[in-house]
Amino acid sequence: MLGSKIVSFQTLASTNTYLKDNYRNFTHGTIVTCVHQTEGKGRFNRKWFAGEDLLLSILIKENLKLTEIPQLGLVCAAAVYETLKKYVSDLIIKWPNDILVRGKKLAGILLESVIGENRLNCLIIGIGINVNTVNYPKELAHKSTSLKLQTGNSYVIDELQKKLIENINVFYLEFKLDNHRYIDICIMNSGLIGKDVVFNNFSSVKKGKVLAILRNGNILIEADGIATEYNYGEITLSEY
Numbered sequence: 001m002l003g004s005k006i007v008s009f010q011t012l013a014s015t016n017t018y019l020k021d022n023y024r025n026f027t028h029g030t031i032v033t034c035v036h037q038t039e040g041k042g043r044f045n046r047k048w049f050a051g052e053d054l055l056l057s058i059l060i061k062e063n064l065k066l067t068e069i070p071q072l073g074l075v076c077a078a079a080v081y082e083t084l085k086k087y088v089s090d091l092i093i094k095w096p097n098d099i100l101v102r103g104k105k106l107a108g109i110l111l112e113s114v115i116g117e118n119r120l121n122c123l124i125i126g127i128g129i130n131v132n133t134v135n136y137p138k139e140l141a142h143k144s145t146s147l148k149l150q151t152g153n154s155y156v157i158d159e160l161q162k163k164l165i166e167n168i169n170v171f172y173l174e175f176k177l178d179n180h181r182y183i184d185i186c187i188m189n190s191g192l193i194g195k196d197v198v199f200n201n202f203s204s205v206k207k208g209k210v211l212a213i214l215r216n217g218n219i220l221i222e223a224d225g226i227a228t229e230y231n232y233g234e235i236t237l238s239e240y
C-alpha cells in the first residue's frame with residue numbers, strides 16, 4: 001500500500017529531492033512529507049513556493065511501462081481532485097496535472113524518474129497542495145491560490161493528507177486492475193476541451209485548439225488544420 005511507511009520532516013529542501021537522493025533506502029510506497037520546504041521544485045525547473053501547505057512525495061518502485069508514467073500523474077491528479085472537491089467548487093484538472101480553481105493554481109504534481117542502466121530505478125511523484133498559505137510573492141499572487149484564500153477557513157494538513165493518501169490508494173489500485181475511472185475524472189473536469197490554447201512541448205510552441213483528452217492520457221490538439229497527440233507539454237489558456 002502507498003503510504004504504509006510515512007517519513008516526516010520539519011524542514012527539507014524538497015521532498016522529491018530527498019527521495020531522489022535516498023530511494024535506495026526505502027521500499028515501494030514510502031511517502032516523504034515535510035512541514036517547511038525551502039527549495040521546492042515545480043515542473044520545467046520552476047520553483048514551487050510553499051507556506052503552510054501539504055507537501056509530499058511518493059516512491060514508486062514497481063516495474064512500470066514508460067507509457068504508465070504520465071498516466072500515474074493523472075491517477076494522482078484525479079485523487080487530488082476528489083480530495084479537494086469536498087472543500088471547494090469549480091475545480092479544474094488542467095492537463096496534465098495542475099489543479100486550478102477559478103483560473104488560479106491550487107495544486108501541482110511533479111513526476112521525476114530515476115533511470116539506471118536501461119531501466120527505471122524508481123518514479124517519484126511529488127504533490128503540493130496550497131492549503132493555509134495566504135501571502136504569495138508578488139510574481140505568484142495573480143496565479144496561485146490556496147484553500148484558505150478560497151474558503152476563508154484553515155485546514156488541518158494532516159487530515160487532508162490522510163484523505164489524499166486514501167484516495168491515491170483507491171485510484172492506484174484501480175489503475176493496476178485496469179479500471180480507468182481516473183481518466184474519466186480527468187476528462188470530465190478538464191475544462192480544456194474546445195478551448196483555444198498555446199501548447200509548448202519544449203521542442204515547439206503552437207497555437208491550437210484542444211480536441212480531446214484521450215483515454216490513454218494524451219492530449220489531442222489541432223494546430224494548422226492537423227490534429228496531433230501529445231503525452232508531454234504545457235498548455236496556456238488565454239483566459240487564465
Ligand code: BTN
Pocket residue numbers: 013014015016017039040041042043044046048054055056057098107108109110126127128129
Ligand atoms: C508543478 O505544478 O509545477 C508541480 C509542483 C509540485 C510541488 C511538489 S511539493 C512536494 C514535492 N516536492 C517538490 O520539490 N515538489 C513537489
